[in-house]
Amino acid sequence: MMKKILLCAAMVATLAGCTDATVGKVTSYGRPAHVICYSGGVEIFNGYSTGKVKSEKSSDGYFFYNRGTSSNVEVSGDCVINYQ
Structure with a gap:
């Protein structure tokens, strides 16, 4: 029980200095997302992930992983990622 209290206190202390965006990014880890991507103002993809949407620094x-098609998806463009 004491370990859980200390862990929670450490987490609160760590997140206290973070912006809302940073806290949101940390707390959304592993959660599904609604992904919509556009190219030239035209919607080119609209779907849901089963978990965290990842990006690479060099890309x-x-x-x-797409929930609707049960397949891995890679998209690029102007994307809006909304975690549920």
């Missing part, structure tokens, strides 16, 4: 794209 402008995103990759995730």
Whole structure:
């Protein structure tokens, strides 16, 4: 029980200095997301991930497991990622 209290206190202390965006990114880890991507203002992808949407530093794209098609998806463009 004491370990859980100390862990919670450490977590609160760590997140207290973070912005809302940082806290949101940390707390959304592993959660499904609604992903919509556009190219030239036209919607080119609209779907849901089964978990966290990832990106690579050397790429402008995103990759995730698509809940609708049960397949891995890689997308690039102007994407809006909304965690549920």
